[in-house]
Amino acid sequence: MRAPQGRVPWALTIPAVAGLAFLVLPLAGLLIRTPWSSIGPRLAGTQVGDALRLSLISATLATGLCLVLGVPLAWMLARLSFPGRRLVRALVTVPLVLPPVVGGVALLLVLGRKGLVGQWLDSAFGITLPFTTSGVVLAEAFVAMPFLVISVEGALRAADQRYEEAAATLGASRLTVFRRVTLPQVAPGVMAGAILCWARALGEFGATITFAGNFPGRTQTMPLAVYLALENDPDAAIVLSVVLLVVSIAVLALLRDRWVS
């Protein structure tokens, strides 16, 4: 039996319902305005198709880059003690709160053709990063990597380190311990981090348009295409938006057990 409860306070429930409507109604509006009959041909159209393909490829490559660099970084933050570790952890989270446009500008200043590193890459190897697909991947990775690092570091801290000790007594080097014991232990955390990272990369706009520009087929990802299409072809913008919405909901469903419950 439930304990008797007092009257529901309207001062709280009214803004609560308004808040819910504010979050849900725009999405409902998007779905209502979607030209469902022509959605197939539009998705197959070259510009939309190109943007979709480029988005999926670059978000996946950016996630791969984040995994290769971010998992060891998370391990370093969780398992090694070194002076300035707190500062390093703070630095890692900066891209999380930094406006993405600022990130794009910063990337341009370092990796741009006249940038500190970019200049050297250009003269020594003939590699140009800004305004290329590689630039898109870099911009997305820059913005998305903190999501992965934070998720993996949390998983590493929560993991029972005594298993690593047990592995050490069995003669395993630290690298073997990481590969055969730690990584399988934190696999769910790495997976969740990678999915969040991929979703963030897929939706990236500010850093991408600043660092990589907006060239259809080369650097024009879905969010950029949505923004551009809104001016001359609103229906295309809606179709692209619905696709991104579906992807986001799919990500939410994948993470359901970990984050939403």
Next chain:
Amino acid sequence: MSLDAHLVVRRPSFDLDLSLTAESGEVVALLGPNGAGKTTALRALAGLAPTSGGHLVLAGRDLGGVPAEHRRIGVVFQDYLLFPHLSALENVAFGPRSAGVRRRQARAQALERLTQMGLAEHAAKKPAALSGGQAQRVALARALAVDPRLLLLDEPLSALDAHTRLEVRSTLRRHLADFEGVTVLVTHDPLDAMVLADRLIVLESGRVVQEGPPAYIARHPRTEYVARLVGLNLYRGTATGHTVALADGPKLDTAESLDGEVFLAFPPSAVALYRTRPDGTPRNLWQTTIASLERHGDNIRVHLDAPLPAAADITAAAVADLSLSEGSRVWASVKATETHAYPA
């Protein structure tokens, strides 16, 4: 000397200072209350906890400053710590694989070890699907798979229920007898220590308070903790021949004839209680008050108050016959033949 260790570990709560030597084939038990430093000692031996002094020589090799992964010391952890994502077979093969043995060969060796332990049919199971006793044997097989010179067991039976414990204790004893290196096990259970070990080292607050063969320690406790563990009443006193004058209590007659400072011990079952002063006066007789009564196995354990705080085991029927309760005045006696004195 196969193992020659002196471990000094500084801890916020206490300092551990333990000298430990053992021959090959010997099983040494570190016994002590919680927080005595047993597990710290084990971790220091394994290279998992830093020491602030001392030395560690195993089979002629100086292991001071050598990291855990290069010590080749087998460890069976308290809750086994079998890798949950690997099968029993892969767990046992982990050590050889880390030492560079090829996968197929390591697996073949692991299967052989599991077969020896009677676990061949469970080789493919994940640790979660194993019973407590099986997991314990897999953990032992995994630790032995690195061919260690020293095997460490941290509370090897504490994770098991009472029934399994009995069975696992005897199989563990057999496996330890087959092991050629030194075994050091940590336990707070005196029975485990007595059954499994050739020699006991009793630790209290980081210091060795007593050391010797289990049978000897069981009869000659030197601290309150050990006496409680082995179920004896223990006192200090001064002996003159067969009589011992206790520090602040009556004089008791003993079987042994000694002179000087002694320990005196007798089991609770050697104490008899009377409501009135018994006739034919046994020598060791004193009047006292009952502090408390509690169930103890099939008997009632009676705690006696000053002048000689002692435990006495009597039957429930006797408690009823004498109508004993807390605060009752009684006469207590203990036979001289059952009191045991030894030099302090």
